[in-house]
Amino acid sequence: MSTESAIDDSIDRAATVVGSLWPIHSFVTANPLSGFEDQPFDQAVEQAADLLGGRGYPDPETFRAALDRGQIDPALLETELAAAGYEDDPETLLDRMADATGSEADEADTPTDHVDRVLAKWLSAFLDEGGAHWPMPNREAGFYTAFRGVAEHDGEIPDEGVVADLPERPSEAIKTVLAPFPESQWVPILEEQLTALPGWTGFIKQRAADDGEWQSTYPISLKGYLAVRLALLDAVDTDIEPSNDSVDANPADELARAFLRAWEATYRGDLVEGIATESRSLADGEASGRPDAQLVFCIDTRSEIIRRHIESTGDYETHGYAGFFGIPMEYQGYDADMAVDACPPILDPQHHVTDFPTDDDTQARHDRWSNLREAATETVETLKANAATAYGYVETAGSGYGLALAARTLVPGRVRDLVTAADGSVPDEHEFCDPLVHHQHQYAGDLPVGLTTEEKVEYAATAFDLMGWEAFGRLVVFTGHASETANNPYDSSLDCGACAGNPGGPSARVLATICNDTEVQAKLRERGHEVPEDTVFLAGQHNTTTDEVELYDGDVPESHAEDLAQLRADLATAREHAAAERAASMGADGSGVDEVERRAADWAETRPEWGLAGNAGFVVGPRELTSDLDLDGRAFLHSYDWSTDPDGEALEAIMTGPMVVTQWINTQYYFSTVDNAVYGSGSKVTHNPVGNVGVYQGNGGDLMTGLPLQSLMAADDQPHHQPLRLSTVVHAPVDRVTEVLAEHGELAELLDNDWLSLTVVDPTQDHRAFHYEEDLEWTPVSEEAAPEPAAPTTPAVADD
Numbered sequence: 001m002s003t004e005s006a007i008d009d010s011i012d013r014a015a016t017v018v019g020s021l022w023p024i025h026s027f028v029t030a031n032p033l034s035g036f037e038d039q040p041f042d043q044a045v046e047q048a049a050d051l052l053g054g055r056g057y058p059d060p061e062t063f064r065a066a067l068d069r070g071q072i073d074p075a076l077l078e079t080e081l082a083a084a085g086y087e088d089d090p091e092t093l094l095d096r097m098a099d100a101t102g103s104e105a106d107e108a109d110t111p112t113d114h115v116d117r118v119l120a121k122w123l124s125a126f127l128d129e130g131g132a133h134w135p136m137p138n139r140e141a142g143f144y145t146a147f148r149g150v151a152e153h154d155g156e157i158p159d160e161g162v163v164a165d166l167p168e169r170p171s172e173a174i175k176t177v178l179a180p181f182p183e184s185q186w187v188p189i190l191e192e193q194l195t196a197l198p199g200w201t202g203f204i205k206q207r208a209a210d211d212g213e214w215q216s217t218y219p220i221s222l223k224g225y226l227a228v229r230l231a232l233l234d235a236v237d238t239d240i241e242p243s244n245d246s247v248d249a250n251p252a253d254e255l256a257r258a259f260l261r262a263w264e265a266t267y268r269g270d271l272v273e274g275i276a277t278e279s280r281s282l283a284d285g286e287a288s289g290r291p292d293a294q295l296v297f298c299i300d301t302r303s304e305i306i307r308r309h310i311e312s313t314g315d316y317e318t319h320g321y322a323g324f325f326g327i328p329m330e331y332q333g334y335d336a337d338m339a340v341d342a343c344p345p346i347l348d349p350q351h352h353v354t355d356f357p358t359d360d361d362t363q364a365r366h367d368r369w370s371n372l373r374e375a376a377t378e379t380v381e382t383l384k385a386n387a388a389t390a391y392g393y394v395e396t397a398g399s400g401y402g403l404a405l406a407a408r409t410l411v412p413g414r415v416r417d418l419v420t421a422a423d424g425s426v427p428d429e430h431e432f433c434d435p436l437v438h439h440q441h442q443y444a445g446d447l448p449v450g451l452t453t454e455e456k457v458e459y460a461a462t463a464f465d466l467m468g469w470e471a472f473g474r475l476v477v478f479t480g481h482a483s484e485t486a487n488n489p490y491d492s493s494l495d496c497g498a499c500a501g502n503p504g505g506p507s508a509r510v511l512a513t514i515c516n517d518t519e520v521q522a523k524l525r526e527r528g529h530e531v532p533e534d535t536v537f538l539a540g541q542h543n544t545t546t547d548e549v550e551l552y553d554g555d556v557p558e559s560h561a562e563d564l565a566q567l568r569a570d571l572a573t574a575r576e577h578a579a580a581e582r583a584a585s586m587g588a589d590g591s592g593v594d595e596v597e598r599r600a601a602d603w604a605e606t607r608p609e610w611g612l613a614g615n616a617g618f619v620v621g622p623r624e625l626t627s628d629l630d631l632d633g634r635a636f637l638h639s640y641d642w643s644t645d646p647d648g649e650a651l652e653a654i655m656t657g658p659m660v661v662t663q664w665i666n667t668q669y670y671f672s673t674v675d676n677a678v679y680g681s682g683s684k685v686t687h688n689p690v691g692n693v694g695v696y697q698g699n700g701g702d703l704m705t706g707l708p709l710q711s712l713m714a715a716d717d718q719p720h721h722q723p724l725r726l727s728t729v730v731h732a733p734v735d736r737v738t739e740v741l742a743e744h745g746e747l748a749e750l751l752d753n754d755w756l757s758l759t760v761v762d763p764t765q766d767h768r769a770f771h772y773e774e775d776l777e778w779t780p781v782s783e784e785a786a787p788e789p790a791a792p793t794t795p796a797v798a799d800d
Helices: 003-017 041-052 060-068 074-083 090-101 111-127 143-151 161-165 170-178 183-194 198-210 213-217 222-235 251-283 301-311 360-385 387-410 412-423 453-467 505-516 518-526 558-585 592-601 649-656 658-674 734-743 745-752
Strands: 293-297 316-320 329-332 340-342 351-357 433-435 475-482 536-543 549-552 617-620 635-638 687-690 694-697 713-715 726-731 756-762 768-772 778-780
Touching (some): 003 170, 003 183, 041 251, 060 090, 074 090, 090 251, 111 198, 111 222, 143 222, 170 222, 183 222, 198 213, 251 756, 251 768, 293 301, 329 505, 453 518, 475 558, 558 592, 617 649, 649 658, 658 726, 745 756
Parallel strands (some): 293 316, 329 351, 617 635
Antiparallel strands (some): 351 433, 687 694
16 A cells, blocks of 8 residues: 555544534534444543543533432432442432542643644634635635645744645645654544544534535645644644553543433333333224324424424324435525535435526515615625724714614514514515426536426325325425524524424425425325325424424415415414423523514524423334323424334334434534533633634634533523433334344444434334344343234324
């Protein structure tokens, strides 16, 4: 192997320890320790502590609070502690854990810290995505070449070593710095350098892998980054030899593991017991008639709340399906300059879909208002950024701005009403545009524009199969979701994770358009999906901050006007109750709709909503299993009916897709909570947005990689999110689940390594629950001996 190939291979191997980081304008939740998932959880957090310095378990006060709130069953805790060899009472052990946890004093400033500052400065300039008015020169040539051009002009860079005369190729710089070390040390050396600034390197890793428009225009690679970093370290004469001494395991960790297992078992036990009880009840029940309407929501935990309240207002069915509605597309809105991925990061877009105008008059009205607003915004931004006009701008506009700022601060709700009224005069895209879903025999980049008829039929059939649908109401609403917040760099983290941190309404519109296609419906009937002639599919979008559900009903015929009016009225009622519940969960002084609207409009509100905080469970099964349970907005819910899935294909798709994504979400919330300084992003109060790609804490340094404190904590010392690993519960024959795991070793590895847990409630074995242990082995949840796994017999219940 050549030296360059050896360097490339070493970089690839070292890069696995760094999790990918998406730009903040399209925030995608991901496990920050994804590179360690091939190891048992306990080993992974120890190794991550060596490289990243992060804590892997909740602190003693978090466990103490959970005990006080009754969230940890004392008997289960006693069992876990005894199994770990501890006999003292929990309070004594928590005190011992606190003493062992401790904290080390900050080290003095080092030459490596200086290198980090220099790198962060030039990375922020190079990787800027539209935020800078004075961009770094020569970016088109790539980061390494651009840095070579500015290095001699940067007084913070010593004129010493390799950096004094950087080679033209980054591999030559790396080769020169690594020359004194044997090849066996290259990977650990590069691991330490990549984890020194894991935010920036995670962002580079993702950007290079995605190869989108910014990357193709201004290319950067981990090789180029490492070449610059190693040259800078050489210039300040820093020893890069990897340390052979690993950090000693924290003696508090073993105790923390026992407390965590007991906490998780308590939550999982209550969830499984409730589902098993409902499973037995449903087996004796009768199928319900045709519902007034069916609403399909994202599996997002926030949907559980609004679904409960919708179901209580009338004869409505709600269903759970991943919020991109199964269509891996790149979407470009009518006014958008660029297309965005509208699918989970584990999938690559397969289609380009854009909005095209269908109503000239409405389009013209939209364009007039939008052009005026855009021109005003550009003028203000230009004046603010131009030093020559800044003082004059303040003189002429300062008083007006002062009044506007005062109004936004003191009466945000009133300002929101005014803005909403003004926006009401500007038609939304869905009022004059349709998604261009028909195959156009054209390409946008590498993606075909639109979908063929066969593809449309496949996506519709897959949706019906995964949810186990056999009956359809007169109205079927595919409901995407988005958030509404003011002055929030992390606003995309509150949008649809299944749509790569973008609103889910466009995906809902695409599937509704597909399902209303008469040719598609005819072919669906040939495949056994009898869609009634009076069924109308429409799209909507759930505002998770205010719980308003907006219906995109432009194509609903007059024959369904009464159905639609009743649905609107019931959605308004459901919203009032859901908003009251949401406001109470945030400890709000106000209540209901007024309070959640105030939070959405208040630019000083650090907690506009809780997002997915609290997530702990993922339930795969008919809605009837959970419809009578108050899951407190903590469970992802995916509809599934084992009796309509004889080959297990739908279950396989759910377990290899949504189950993996929910685990990513869960682990990001977990690690952001247990060590916010390392795995989160600290307080919003001191956030400093940089380059439209991320945030600093303070005035520089590394990009923060996770969620802010205010998304996780009710107060500085009071966690709202309970940091538990995901408990998945599947309603299906246990043999069928085992077959999926046997076919997908990566899923079994996640379970074997304790990154999440899996329990199956088997309707073919007297609705018994079985908990996955390891190596495809199961343990009955109850103490009573379980029968041998058997093949499915009669269906337990049809899906909702």
